[in-house]
Amino acid sequence: MNISDLTGSCGQWLSCPNTDYSNIVISSRIRLARNLNNFNFMPKISDEDKINVAEEVASALNSTGKGNEFQFFDLENLSKRERSILMERHLISRELIENTGRRGVAFNDDESLSVMINEEDHIRLQSLRGGFSLQQAYETIDKLDDQLAGILDYAYDPELGYLTSCPTNVGTGIRVSVMMHLPALVMTRSIEKAFRAIHDLRLAVRGFYGEGTEALGEIYQISNQITLGRSEQELIDDLKAVIEELAVYETRAREKLITNDRFRLEDRVWRSYATLKNARVLFPDEAMQLLSGIRLGMDMKILPSITPEMLNKIFLFSQPAHLQQIIKEDLKPKERDIARANYVREQFKDI
Amino acid sequence: MNISDLTGSCGQWLSCPNTDYSNIVISSRIRLARNLNNFNFMPKISDEDKINVAEEVASALNSTGKGNEFQFFDLENLSKRERSILMERHLISRELIENTGRRGVAFNDDESLSVMINEEDHIRLQSLRGGFSLQQAYETIDKLDDQLAGILDYAYDPELGYLTSCPTNVGTGIRVSVMMHLPALVMTRSIEKAFRAIHDLRLAVRGFYGEGTEALGEIYQISNQITLGRSEQELIDDLKAVIEELAVYETRAREKLITNDRFRLEDRVWRSYATLKNARVLFPDEAMQLLSGIRLGMDMKILPSITPEMLNKIFLFSQPAHLQQIIKEDLKPKERDIARANYVREQFKDI
DSSP: OOHHHHTTSOOGGGSOOOOTTTTTEEEEEEEEEEOBTTSOOGGGOOHHHHHHHHHHHHHHHHTTOTTOOOEEEEGGGSOHHHHHHHHHTTSSOHHHHHOOSSOEEEEOTTSSEEEEESSSSSEEEEEEEESSOHHHHHHHHHHHHHHHHHHSOBOEETTTEEOOSSGGGTBTOEEEEEEEEOHHHHHTTOHHHHHHHTGGGOEEEEBTTBTTOOOGGGEEEEEEOOOSSSOHHHHHHHHHHHHHHHHHHHHHHHHHHHHHOHHHHHHHHHHHHHHHHHOSSOOHHHHHHHHHHHHHHHHTTSSTTOOHHHHHHHHHHTSHHHHHHHHTSOOOHHHHHHHHHHHHHHHTTTO | OOHHHHTTSOOGGGSOOOOTTTTTEEEEEEEEEEOBTTSOOGGGOOHHHHHHHHHHHHHHHHTTOTTOOOEEEEGGGSOHHHHHHHHHTTSSOHHHHHOOSSOEEEEOTTSSEEEEESSSSSEEEEEEEESSOHHHHHHHHHHHHHHHHHHSOBOEETTTEEOOSSGGGTBTOEEEEEEEEOHHHHHTTOHHHHHHHTGGGTEEEEBTTBTTOOOGGGEEEEEESOOSSSOHHHHHHHHHHHHHHHHHHHHHHHHHHHHHOHHHHHHHHHHHHHHHHHOSSOOHHHHHHHHHHHHHHHHTTSSTTOOHHHHHHHHHHTSHHHHHHHHTSOOOHHHHHHHHHHHHHHHTTTO
16 A cells, blocks of 8 residues: 555545534544653654664554554655645644654554654554544544553553653643534634633644644634543543534524524625636635635535535645645646646536 | 616617727717806806706707707606616716706717716716727717707807816816726736826826726726817827727736736636626625626636626626616615625526
8 A cells, every 4th residue: 555545535534424513523533642661752762762663663553453454654765745645634743744763654444543653752643533523532542552552661650640752741641632613603703702611621722734723714623731630531521521512602603694694604605616616726725715615505505415525525635735646746836726726626517 | 768767778888889999998988068158157056047057958959950869867856776877877977966956967869978967067968988989979979069059158268268167177178088997907017007107198097987986897997187278189189099008008918917827817707707606795896896807708718608798787787776776676785785696696697
């Protein structure tokens, strides 16, 4: 298998399973940070030990047995475009790309379970699933974590819990996060108010590509800030409650739009549709914003012929690396904007 | 005949005759300001004399004979919407609407020849024709002016020429103006430069609705500033030369766009098309700007199925009063934006 094989489909996290609030909660993610005893942590690790860590982890993953058939990718052997494809699929982080030395990622067939090796910590386990599926994501990752713990020598302190490179991850080493589509809260100018209402719970609100990025396409990533002093299940339950609350706010805002501002709502949806179907030049942020309008129109039954699967595919394949993979050519940003418009127009041809 | 009969068609000035630069010069207009001896000029005229002036002018117009069958409209008998329809058709001015007392307008069947009575001067003759047709407009209005001069006692000074309310019109009393569509000069950011190049000739550049209005939809009105010291024909020839120069600049800018920036040009055209075909709420200025994109696309053969006649009709009927006339209802601005979107969408249905 190589990276270009991936671009025939989307990962499981874009497959739109039928969960609660699946029109608002796009995906659910759980990440665990783990490190190995007997090796320096990442900031101080030698190039040789990076290789040793990578080999230990790979060997452990291979012995976790059935159901977890992992594909391994060594970052040093991947082209720039292949690395970007993995990032656009949320399988690796920018930090993993920017590190040096032996590092890589392993993931299963539907990309729902992945392991970054030698990123900020020796091991970053990730379970990423479509819809509002935190519990299922946790069960999957917890099982893998238990299997690995039986093979690897995790850095663990009986009092503090799991030890990590960055103190904010010490304890459970868990990050629980959910990607939400909140266009009606944005359109009714009540998004800040909604976030203020959940502020006390020490959650982080971030953009589409995580820390320090903007909320493109009205997609927000909500995650826990603390990892210490509460159990994994408690942290998941805390976040779940908040996500449900936000989903209710968003649902109410959508109802409000339909009742008070139907023409404005329909106008936005139809303009988004029209522009994506006709533009000859499409900027990346603009495409995200227009696709957000389409997603809203689909959810509100204004555009009934569009399915979430179609939309997620367009969404993923409008990203720069996927776009270049389709036409098998490296493009300058200006050329990409034209290629993006061509690709999207082709997808909307019969819609 | 009443005003609502007008709204079955456009005036001759929107009929797109085949003239030089008819893809750039939308219409040509000549206006003559005249006043009568034996009456105070407008700022000081009594209400009774307004009636006398109106009756003298109407009687004179009636006796100008065949080919000039005028319809008369007394402003005092017209509703607000009917007055606005006349203004949107460029048959009357805002000033005529805002005046008090007896005042009105007379115009012929195809609306190419009109006479405002008791506007800024006792008489304002106008010849307004589609395309680049200044000479034809002048011949028509000159003939009518000669006929009226044989009947009415014009205020005329052998040294100064025609006397008018505002000193800027004294002399010939003529204003020669042309409406130009200059989107490529705007898109290539060379419109200011083009206007600076013609600045010395003492011409005025104005927006779509004349003095003090904005250049909506990239349509500019170019006219002479001086009326004294040169003959009518000289003023017309001066303006003609400038219009031809501007038309050449615009043509070159269009060629430059096609050569250097074809995707941007096509993108603008297709987005305009898409939005007009799909919007549910359409603001007036935005509609003008989008129709400008369509006009450019039509001229550049990007949208070959659109004709200038169709476009001009949509252009005229998207104006507030025409819009309300179609649905025979008075609407608030917000409701008009919805009605405008509905009307335009209907027109673009099969395009």
